[in-house]
Amino acid sequence: xxxxxxxxxxxxxxxxxxxxxxxxxxxxxxxxxxxxxxxxxxxxxxxxxxxxxxxxxxxxxxxxxxxxxxxxxxxxxxxxxxxxxxxxxxxxxxxxxxxxxxxxxxxxxxxxxxxxxxxxxxxxxxxxxxxxxxxxxxxxxxxxxxxxxxxxxxxxxxxxxxxxxxxxxxxxxxxxxxxxxxxxxxxxxxxxxxxxxxxxxxxxxxxxxxxxxxxxxxxxxxxxxxxxx
Amino acid sequence: xxxxxxxxxxxxxxxxxxxxxxxxxxxxxxxxxxxxxxxxxxxxxxxxxxxxxxxxxxxxxxxxxxxxxxxxxxxxxxxxxxxxxxxxxxxxxxxxxxxxxxxxxxxxxxxxxxxxxxxxxxxxxxxxxxxxxxxxxxxxxxxxxxxxxxxxxxxxxxxxxxxxxxxxxxxxxxxxxxxxxxxxxxxxxxxxxxxxxxxxxxxxxxxxxxxxxxxxxxxxxxxxxxxxx
Amino acid sequence: xxxxxxxxxxxxxxxxxxxxxxxxxxxxxxxxxxxxxxxxxxxxxxxxxxxxxxxxxxxxxxxxxxxxxxxxxxxxxxxxxxxxxxxxxxxxxxxxxxxxxxxxxxxxxxxxxxxxxxxxxxxxxxxxxxxxxxxxxxxxxxxxxxxxxxxxxxxxxxxxxxxxxxxxxxxxxxxxxxxxxxxxxxxxxxxxxxxxxxxxxxxxxxxxxxxxxxxxxxxxxxxxxxxxx
Numbered sequence: 001x002x003x004x005x006x007x008x009x010x011x012x013x014x015x016x017x018x019x020x021x022x023x024x025x026x027x028x029x030x031x032x033x034x035x036x037x038x039x040x041x042x043x044x045x046x047x048x049x050x051x052x053x054x055x056x057x058x059x060x061x062x063x064x065x066x067x068x069x070x071x072x073x074x075x076x077x078x079x080x081x082x083x084x085x086x087x088x089x090x091x092x093x094x095x096x097x098x099x100x101x102x103x104x105x106x107x108x109x110x111x112x113x114x115x116x117x118x119x120x121x122x123x124x125x126x127x128x129x130x131x132x133x134x135x136x137x138x139x140x141x142x143x144x145x146x147x148x149x150x151x152x153x154x155x156x157x158x159x160x161x162x163x164x165x166x167x168x169x170x171x172x173x174x175x176x177x178x179x180x181x182x183x184x185x186x187x188x189x190x191x192x193x194x195x196x197x198x199x200x201x202x203x204x205x206x207x208x209x210x211x212x213x214x215x216x217x218x219x220x221x222x223x224x225x226x227x228x229x
Numbered sequence: 230x231x232x233x234x235x236x237x238x239x240x241x242x243x244x245x246x247x248x249x250x251x252x253x254x255x256x257x258x259x260x261x262x263x264x265x266x267x268x269x270x271x272x273x274x275x276x277x278x279x280x281x282x283x284x285x286x287x288x289x290x291x292x293x294x295x296x297x298x299x300x301x302x303x304x305x306x307x308x309x310x311x312x313x314x315x316x317x318x319x320x321x322x323x324x325x326x327x328x329x330x331x332x333x334x335x336x337x338x339x340x341x342x343x344x345x346x347x348x349x350x351x352x353x354x355x356x357x358x359x360x361x362x363x364x365x366x367x368x369x370x371x372x373x374x375x376x377x378x379x380x381x382x383x384x385x386x387x388x389x390x391x392x393x394x395x396x397x398x399x400x401x402x403x404x405x406x407x408x409x410x411x412x413x414x415x416x417x418x419x420x421x422x423x424x425x426x427x428x429x430x431x432x433x434x435x436x437x438x439x440x441x442x443x444x445x446x447x448x449x450x451x452x453x454x455x456x457x458x
Numbered sequence: 459x460x461x462x463x464x465x466x467x468x469x470x471x472x473x474x475x476x477x478x479x480x481x482x483x484x485x486x487x488x489x490x491x492x493x494x495x496x497x498x499x500x501x502x503x504x505x506x507x508x509x510x511x512x513x514x515x516x517x518x519x520x521x522x523x524x525x526x527x528x529x530x531x532x533x534x535x536x537x538x539x540x541x542x543x544x545x546x547x548x549x550x551x552x553x554x555x556x557x558x559x560x561x562x563x564x565x566x567x568x569x570x571x572x573x574x575x576x577x578x579x580x581x582x583x584x585x586x587x588x589x590x591x592x593x594x595x596x597x598x599x600x601x602x603x604x605x606x607x608x609x610x611x612x613x614x615x616x617x618x619x620x621x622x623x624x625x626x627x628x629x630x631x632x633x634x635x636x637x638x639x640x641x642x643x644x645x646x647x648x649x650x651x652x653x654x655x656x657x658x659x660x661x662x663x664x665x666x667x668x669x670x671x672x673x674x675x676x677x678x679x680x681x682x683x684x685x686x687x
Contacts, residue, residue, distance in 0.1 A: 001320050009319045009326060011339045012384065013304040020376060021312070030368065048507065049277065049313035051320065075471040082667035083479070084507035090467045091459050091509065097467060110469045136679045139488065139660030140671055147478055148668065155470065175404055175633055176669035202368030209311035210377065211405035213369055221365045230549050238548045238555060240568045241613065242533040249605055250541070259597065278506065278542035280549065404633055431597030438540035439606065440634035442598055450594045 001051075021206055030199030037063040038162060039200055041073060042169035043207040045089045046081040052207075053092040067097065067106045072158035073166050079152060080170045114154035122149055161191040168192075169200065172216045173208040180219045185227070194224060230280075250435055259428030266292040267391060268429055270302060271398035272436040274318045275310040281436075282321040296326065296335045301387035302395050308381060309399045343383035351378055390420040397421075398429065401445045402437040409448045414456070423453060459509075479664055488657030495521040496620060497658055499531060500627035501665040503547045504539040510665075511550040525555065525564045530616035531624050537610060538628045572612035580607055619649040626650075627658065630674045631666040638677045643685070652682060 007014035026036055037060035044052050060070060070093060078086035097103075126145050134141050153163060164187030171179050184197065197220065205213040236243035255265055266289035273281050289299060299322060307315035326332075355374050363370050382392060393416030400408050413426065430449065434442045465472035484494055495518035502510050518528060528551065536544035555561075584603050592599050611621060622645030629637050642655065659678065663671045 001316060001323075005323055006316070006319055009322045009336075010300040010304045011333075011336060012300070012341075013307055013315060013319065015339055016304070016307065016376070017312070020372075028368065043311075044313060047277075047311070047313070048505075049311075049317075051316050052313045071468040071470070075468045075474070077667075078471055078474065079664075080667050080669060082501075082505070082507075082670075083475070083664055084502060084505070084510045085667070086471060087459060087464070087509050088507075090464055090471065093467045094459075094463055104469075107467075107469060110473055112470075133675045133679065136675050136682065137656040137659040137671075139486065139657055140663055140668075140675070143478075143660065143663060144668065147474070170667075171669055174667075174669065176673055177407075178673045179669045198366040199368055201366040202372065205369055205372065206308075206312055209306075209309050209314070209399075209403075210369075210373065211309060211400055211403065211408045212311075213366075215405055215407045217362045217365050217369070221362065224365065230545060230552075234552055235545070235548055238551045238565075239529040239533045240562075240565060241529070241570070242536055242544060242548065244568055245533070245536065245605070246541070249601075257597065272540075273542060276506075276540070276542070278540075278546075280545050281542045406636075427595040428597055430595040431601065434598055434601065435537075435541050438535075438538050438543070438628075438632075439598075439602065440538060440629055440632065440637045441540075442595075444634055444636045446591045446594050446598070450591065453594065 025203060025206060028199065028202070030195055031203060033063040034065055035165065035196065035200075036203055037065050038069075038073070038165055039169050039203050040207055041065070041070070042077065042166045043173040043204055045074065045077045045085055046170035046173040047208065048081075048085050048088050050088055050092065053089060054096065057089075057093055057096050061096075061100070067102045068108050068157045069162065071107050072155060072163070075155075076152060076158065076163055076166055077170055079148060080167050081174065108155070108157040112155055112157070114151070115156055115160070117150060117154060125149060159190075161187070164190045165192055165196075165200070168197070169204060172201070172204050172212055175212055175215060177215055177219055180216055181223055184220060184223045188223075188227065197224075254432060254435060257428065257431070259424055260432060262292040263294055264394065264425065264429075265432055266294050267298075267302070267394055268398050268432050269436055270294070270299070271306065271395045272402040272433055274303065274306045274314055275399035275402040276437065277310075277314050277317050279317055279321065282318060283325065286318075286322055286325050290325075290329070296331045297337050297386045298391065300336050301384060301392075304384075305381060305387065305392055305395055306399055308377060309396050310403065337384070337386040341384055341386070343380070344385055344389070346379060346383060354378060388419075390416070393419045394421055394425075394429070397426070398433060401430070401433050401441055404441055404444060406444055406448055409445055410452055413449060413452045417452075417456065426453075483661060483664060486657065486660070488653055489661060491521040492523055493623065493654065493658075494661055495523050496527075496531070496623055497627050497661050498665055499523070499528070500535065500624045501631040501662055503532065503535045503543055504628035504631040505666065506539075506543050506546050508546055508550065511547060512554065515547075515551055515554050519554075519558070525560045526566050526615045527620065529565050530613060530621070533613075534610060534616065534621055534624055535628055537606060538625055539632065566613070566615040570613055570615070572609070573614055573618070575608060575612060583607060617648075619645065622648045623650055623654075623658070626655070627662060630659070630662050630670055633670055633673060635673055635677055638674055639681055642678060642681045646681075646685065655682075 003014050003017060006017060040056050041060050044056060074086050074089050129141055129144060167183045168187050171183060201213050232243050232246060269285050270289050273285055303315050303318050358370055358373060396412045397416050400412060430442050461472050461475060498514050499518050502514055532544050532547050587599055587602060625641045626645050629641060659671050
């Protein structure tokens with residue numbers, strides 16, 4: 001759908017798109033184009049918004065997100081947004097990869113060599129989750145350790161900082177406010193700056209709608225404050 | 230999909246649709262057909278429920294929601310439900326407008342003359358948000374003022390009361406409970422009556438599912454109570 | 459979309475699907491294949507995830523969920539996830555029923571003889587909701603009694619325990635945490651065991667994403683604890 005198509009329904013929306021989003025938002029200095037692409041793609045996948053995927057997956061490749069990184073983002077979001085959300089994205093991405101001739105050589109082939117695990121930190125996380133939720137669902141607790149924190153998160157195709165950014169965006173985009181505290185802290189430990197987190201919210205407002213962002217802001221505020229101490 | 234199609238999977242669902250929704254809900258006196266159309270369309274867009282859009286966008290036009298108002302609802306929900314949600318709706322609406330011969334002359338052409346701003350009220354809102362979230366994301370705070378409250382909300386094509394109704398419906402429909410307090414108060418300040426707000430919840434229950442409405446009810450209850458003081 | 463299609467975008471995701479989901483999750487002893495199908499189908503409908511529906515609706519039939527039960531699940535979720543979500547599912551199910559030659563004789567024909575109502579329990583529920591929300595929306599309160607608890611829930615085509623399982627899954631899958639307490643208690647009163655509830659969360663993690671499940675776990679924990687007293 002082109003901007004002219006939008007104009008036939010709402011000239012105002014066509015203008016907001018052109019001026020506020022294309023002309024202003026994407027050019028703001030607080031976040032690189034590559035980061036903005038990661039944020040946008042993550043929000044679209046988290047919300048299964050197929051309508052924007054072809055455009056923004058292509059734009060991500062043009063903005064320097066590699067095929068490997070996009071492949072990892074989809075894999076990551078299978079766990080954080082659900083398998084069907086990832087499959088909606090994969091269905092669109094496979095056609096884009098085919099058109100662009102992206103093949104096996106440009107994708108992370110199995111098995112990969114995992115990044116080193118910070119064992120002390122993971123032991124603390126695992127212990128806390130076990131104590132809290134072991135008697136609620138041991139299956140969830142076990143898969144969380146085995147598939148997520150000692151496997152998925154250590155895959156080398158996407159930097160931990162980017163993996164965290166993807167996760168935080170998915171949480172904000174799907175209204176999962178209660179999970180933001182842990183993952184925003186992790187993101188900042190992984191190198192996401194406060195200015196980038198802040199601008200990520202600005203960017204997300206347009207793609208997820210204002211309410212998702214306003215519901216996330218009190219939590220982000222608390223995380224920022226807790227890190228000042 | 231016709232009611233007979235539904236019947237081949239669930240005779241019960243076909244009957245509930247015919248009796249409870251078409252035969253009863255839409256004829257209840259608490260809300261006009263026009264308002265019910267605004268509520269339904271807003272819920273569908275907020276949840277990207279493309280399946281109902283063709284039917285309910287046409288019904289909205291038949292129930293007296295003008296092309297201009299539908300155009301403004303989509304523009305409004307770009308901000309309140311996210312750009313991709315609006316684009317799903319625009320894609321379907323553009324075909325309906327084409328079929329019905331709705332052209333430029335029936336849509337708000339740019340630039341529009343904005344409604345007058347209640348400066349004292351906006352200053353209070355802006356100050357509160359700045360104090361609360363300025364250090365979380367100045368970008369969000371600034372766009373909220375510049376694009377939303379001194380621009381979008383002042384566009385003349387949709388009455389403030391209807392704009393508020395659209396917003397409240399989107400919040401309930403997407404589970405954004407934390408944002409209901411501000412916007413329901415604003416809606417009632419803009420002329421939405423308590424009886425209409427109440428019946429809006431009844432109507433939404435069918436289109437968003439009961440849980441969204443039951444999660445919203447404690448907040449609505451508090452808003453009603455706070456306005457009794 | 460085949461596993462080989464997934465592999466062209468993410469060999470890792472193809473392997474996780476084959477090993478963790480098909481090879482491990484579905485074979486875990488904590489929940490029967492039939493229950494896993496009910497859980498999966500409910501999550502897909504609650505999230506309008508059309509991409510997985512054809513596969514998982516067929517699998518449900520193969521795992522012993524009857525056409526009548528699937529018909530009732532869709533009818534039930536019209537109320538608990540919203541009419542459009544049910545219609546997305548009906549549209550896909552009607553083609554599957556047509557292909558498999560499932561006709562009127564295998565579907566619950568109207569009118570059905572309702573299961574007996576536990577009048578004391580329903581009176582308590584109705585009274586509590588009336589007291590709490592009667593002045594918020596009498597329409598919601600009335601329809602909740604007339605359409606849901608003295609009608610839908612008493613339909614014989616889906617056992618109350620399964621109906622409860624469907625409801626709990628829809629709540630977790632759509633992030634409606636505030637409604638879990640009532641419905642998980644009801645599910646366990648209806649015969650869902652703690653081990654099954656626990657494994658349901660494990661299963662859902664893959665289909666709804668981890669955050670939905672982690673947001674539900676504190677509530678499930680409280681329900682379990684309250685039933686220990």
